[in-house]
Amino acid sequence: TAKIARYFQKKGMKVGVICADTFRPGAYDQLATLCAQINIPCFGDPKAADAKKIVKEGLVAVKDQEVIIVDTQGRHALEPDLIQEIIDLNVITKATHRWLVIDAALGQQASEQARRFHEAIGIDGVIITKMDGTAKGGGALSAVAETKSGIVFIGAGETIENLERFDANGFISRLLGMGDLQALAEKVQEAQMAEEVDMEAMMKGHFTLRDMYKQLEALNKMGPLKQIMNMLPMGNMQLPEGVYDVTSTKMVRYRILMDSMTPKELDDPGLINSSRMQRIARGAGGTPEEVRELLKYYKMMHKTLKGLRGAGGGKLNMQRLMKRFSGMQ
Ligand SMILES: Nc1nc2c(ncn2[C@@H]2O[C@H](COP(=O)(O)OP(=O)(O)OP(=O)(O)O)[C@@H](O)[C@H]2O)c(=O)[nH]1
Ligand SMILES: [Mg+2]
Structure with a gap:
């Protein structure tokens, strides 16, 4: 309210x-x-x-x-x-209006609730809340069908400002697990990332520190990582929270650390043992712990990308997909 x-x-x-x-x-x-x-x-x-x-x-x-x-x-x-x-x-x-508020996580009960309220007073609009969670609001849609009304607002966050007028395209594509590809394509274009980062190779599991370096730079231009991830077509897949935690100051540090690595190390991070860690840290004016943290982050990204590939059924060709969508108006 x-x-x-x-x-x-x-x-x-x-x-x-x-x-x-x-x-x-x-x-x-x-x-x-x-x-x-x-x-x-x-x-x-x-x-x-x-x-x-x-x-x-x-x-x-x-x-x-x-x-x-x-x-x-x-x-x-x-x-x-x-x-x-x-x-x-x-x-x-x-x-003048009778709006029914439905939690996105509510399942088929939503339909029964909507029917009863509709019979009683004639519901003429549905508000779906908690769309920021993992639920996609499928149950709430059945409430819309039951009342033959429409979605008035979407709540996607806890603060008082988090209420938006409903946008059909974004909602439907998220519901179908397609992600908001149009919005994503626009962002990719803005960052001119498509040419710099070989998404296809990454999706095939080839992902080195060098790729991560480029990727971090490009993502930084695109805005908050969490928002970007929400647009990707991965259904209900959950990403480890830490993936989002890289701040721009950290990225600057990571970059300096990577600058002190040899090309071989960048291509094959497995080479980096503790004596190499010491050398890299010294060259970057940092500590071996910092190098370890960077490698940990790299491993997490690598794992996440493998997971993404799984979620896409192995056939996901992001680059082609984005090229296609970025051609659309
Ligand atoms: N994450 C998230 N939390 C929300 C959203 N909308 C509401 N909340 C939270 O959900 C909780 C319940 O919200 P209420 O407005 O009290 O829900 P209600 O439907 O009126 O519940 P009752 O009055 O008990 O029937 C509060 O802690 C809200 O901050 C949303 O869109 N996203
Ligand atoms: Mg209430």
């Missing part, structure tokens, strides 16, 4: 919120705190039990606002009193 309030506030509208969730302990405090952060009036009473009474009073209290959002209670299981309450509140508010 606070996210929606923020959305309309950013559009320049006067927004008011009513907390009609008398069921979950702390619901009012939570909503009031969030609304206070963005300076939006929030009406409610943590001690009251009658949602209808709160809403009647609330409508008077926030009547000067252009957009009024009523936050109603949710539950995991549907119960008759919950349905009756939502019917009553719909009559009292004469709401």
